[in-house]
Amino acid sequence: MTASTERPPPDLSGGGLGATRRVGDRVFAALTTGAGVLVLALIVAIGAFLLTKAIPAVQKDSTNFFTTKLWQPDNDPSVFGIAALVFGTLLSSIIALVVAGPIAIGIALYISDYAPRRLATPIGYLVDLLAAVPSVVYGLWGLLFLAPHSDKFQQFLSDHFGFIPLFDLGKNGVVGRSMMIASLVLAIMILPIVAAISREIFLQVPQANREAALALGATKLEMIRLAVLPYSKSGVVGALMLGLGRALGETIAVALVLSLSYSTSFHIIDANVGGNTIAANIASQYQAAEPLGQRALIASGLVLFVITFAVNALARYVVTRSGKRAAAV
Amino acid sequence: MSKRIVAEDVNAFYGSFRAIAGVSLTIEPNTVTALIGPSGCGKSTFLRTINRLHEVIPGARVEGKVMLDSEDLYGAGVDAVAVRRTIGMVFQRPNPFPTMSIYDNVAAGLRLNGIKNSKVLDEAVERSLRGANLWNEVKERLAKPGAGLSGGQQQRLCIARAIAVEPQVLLMDEPCSALDPISTLAIEDLMTDLKQRYTIVIVTHNMQQAARVSDRTGFFSLEATGEPGRLIEIDTTEKIFSNPSEKRTEDYITGRFG
Numbered sequence: 195m196t197a198s199t200e201r202p203p204p205d206l207s208g209g210g211l212g213a214t215r216r217v218g219d220r221v222f223a224a225l226t227t228g229a230g231v232l233v234l235a236l237i238v239a240i241g242a243f244l245l246t247k248a249i250p251a252v253q254k255d256s257t258n259f260f261t262t263k264l265w266q267p268d269n270d271p272s273v274f275g276i277a278a279l280v281f282g283t284l285l286s287s288i289i290a291l292v293v294a295g296p297i298a299i300g301i302a303l304y305i306s307d308y309a310p311r312r313l314a315t316p317i318g319y320l321v322d323l324l325a326a327v328p329s330v331v332y333g334l335w336g337l338l339f340l341a342p343h344s345d346k347f348q349q350f351l352s353d354h355f356g357f358i359p360l361f362d363l364g365k366n367g368v369v370g371r372s373m374m375i376a377s378l379v380l381a382i383m384i385l386p387i388v389a390a391i392s393r394e395i396f397l398q399v400p401q402a403n404r405e406a407a408l409a410l411g412a413t414k415l416e417m418i419r420l421a422v423l424p425y426s427k428s429g430v431v432g433a434l435m436l437g438l439g440r441a442l443g444e445t446i447a448v449a450l451v452l453s454l455s456y457s458t459s460f461h462i463i464d465a466n467v468g469g470n471t472i473a474a475n476i477a478s479q480y481q482a483a484e485p486l487g488q489r490a491l492i493a494s495g496l497v498l499f500v501i502t503f504a505v506n507a508l509a510r511y512v513v514t515r516s517g518k519r520a521a522a523v
Numbered sequence: 524m525s526k527r528i529v530a531e532d533v534n535a536f537y538g539s540f541r542a543i544a545g546v547s548l549t550i551e552p553n554t555v556t557a558l559i560g561p562s563g564c565g566k567s568t569f570l571r572t573i574n575r576l577h578e579v580i581p582g583a584r585v586e587g588k589v590m591l592d593s594e595d596l597y598g599a600g601v602d603a604v605a606v607r608r609t610i611g612m613v614f615q616r617p618n619p620f621p622t623m624s625i626y627d628n629v630a631a632g633l634r635l636n637g638i639k640n641s642k643v644l645d646e647a648v649e650r651s652l653r654g655a656n657l658w659n660e661v662k663e664r665l666a667k668p669g670a671g672l673s674g675g676q677q678q679r680l681c682i683a684r685a686i687a688v689e690p691q692v693l694l695m696d697e698p699c700s701a702l703d704p705i706s707t708l709a710i711e712d713l714m715t716d717l718k719q720r721y722t723i724v725i726v727t728h729n730m731q732q733a734a735r736v737s738d739r740t741g742f743f744s745l746e747a748t749g750e751p752g753r754l755i756e757i758d759t760t761e762k763i764f765s766n767p768s769e770k771r772t773e774d775y776i777t778g779r780f781g
Contacts, residue, residue: 311581402618408579410632411608420631424622
């Protein structure tokens with residue numbers, strides 16, 4: 195009270211007082227606007243770069259860019275297409291998602307609803323730590339540990355589940371650096387991000403919803419089915435999409451693990467068949483490529499850009515919809 | 524259908540903190556019993572020991588006995604989930620399942636009990652919504668989300684959800700504190716109807732409400748912050764509000780508390 199009476203009354207009749215005080219405000223506003231514009235400019239620059247390099251390269255392609263499996267852009271005539279790359283990218287990412295999704299949701303539910311508090315926090319930190327491991331480390335681990343140590347498992351799959359085309363090793367098949375191992379490495383990489391986001395979403399489910407279910411006589415599993423999952427369904431879908439986006443764009447781990455080839459085979463445990471993804475192909479080919487080959491790789495990068503953009507847009511859409519519904523409640 | 528609750532020396536803990544100490548009381552069937560007292564006195568905690576909901580909070584536990592007629596709810600081999608199926612609860616804030624329709628909200632408890640027959644469900648949903656005095660307002664839009672109703676309607680929806688499974692006891696934890704006076708009146712009227720069929724225990728901060736709806740009133744209090752809450756006295760509502768035995772009760776009722 196005394197402080198305010200000692201201060202002179204503010205001059206509201208106009209003049210310089212108000213204006214000079216807002217300089218800091220205006221500078222800050224300009225800075226944030228600049229940062230926002232920068233993002234837009236970056237997206238435009240990247241898009242323009244990809245387009246200007248990609249279009250001439252695709253025009254020099256002697257075959258159909260979208261249906262060709264081969265990648266020999268520096269041959270004469272130039273032959274390259276993204277069919278095998280897109281196939282491998284989607285196949286490895288989808289397998290990774292199918293494997294990692296349920297486990298990640300299980301981890302998240304364990305942390306949010308099952309683990310004693312003493313365990314929940316450290317496990318949460320561990321999950322975050324896993325997300326921070328560089329992908330090259332995952333790649334080396336997959337190449338030097340997982341691939342050699344999973345031979346028996348892959349052989350077992352082939353022996354007992356070979357009737358499923360996915361696990362058919364064929365006559366000349368070799369287990370090892372197969373599409374399955376690459377996909378599993380991807381699965382392990384996206385596991386923490388999906389688990390971390392799902393955990394946050396599950397923790398946001400109001401305790402009142404959980405208690406509503408428990409008070410009705412729901413078991414813990416029924417409570418999760420009744421109160422937790424419906425409330426967080428859209429958010430978890432968003433988390434899965436973000437994981438998928440990461441798997442689609444992963445480069446070095448796949449390039450290290452997978453025995454690279456341009457095939458569109460579903461025989462995922464056959465290392466002779468192998469496979470490739472857009473990002474891994476760029477990483478492995480770019481150094482040795484001639485100018486046309488480099489531009490062809492950029493064209494494949496544009497395709498990856500479009501695919502990941504579509505996945506992210508879909509995730510955005512799903513998450514926004516869940517946000518709206520949560521706000522309406 | 525409606526049963527007597529006898530609590531014997533109930534103590535409830537959050538970790539090492541004792542929230543209520545030595546509560547013993549009897550709640551008669553087909554009555555409304557109100558629990559009143561200052562914030563933090565443990566009346567809600569005690570309510571949650573009756574349907575064994577207290578123990579779902581990590582680190583929380585209960586000592587003592589709560590008898591439902593002749594059965595000790597905390598006896599060895601008693602399943603907390605089964606207890607909660609016989610004792611319904613309505614919370615302070617209306618908490619219908621946000622993603623479910625009005626119909627599915629009411630049917631949720633029945634479905635947990637394995638009832639799938641749509642005719643049985645239809646009848647139970649209508650009976651419960653009529654019982655909660657909500658049927659006429661929602662019968663045209665049973666498939667709409669329960670979250671789209673007004674606060675008072677949502678609370679009656681939660682009551683319908685709770686009585687759909689035909690519980691023996693209905694616990695209400697400040698059921699009107701988030702509602703306007705008209706919705707409050709609707710729910711108070713409903714309690715008078717419901718006590719024909721259920722034993723009702725209501726926690727309330729509103730002493731007028733306790734006086735209006737309850738047959739018996741229990742007063743909880745605590746010596747000081749950090750001390751456990753205790754039951755000071757329980758008697759007929761008339762006696763508590765006109766001539767309580769304990770001075771502390773009188774101080775609280777007349778507003779001279781603390």
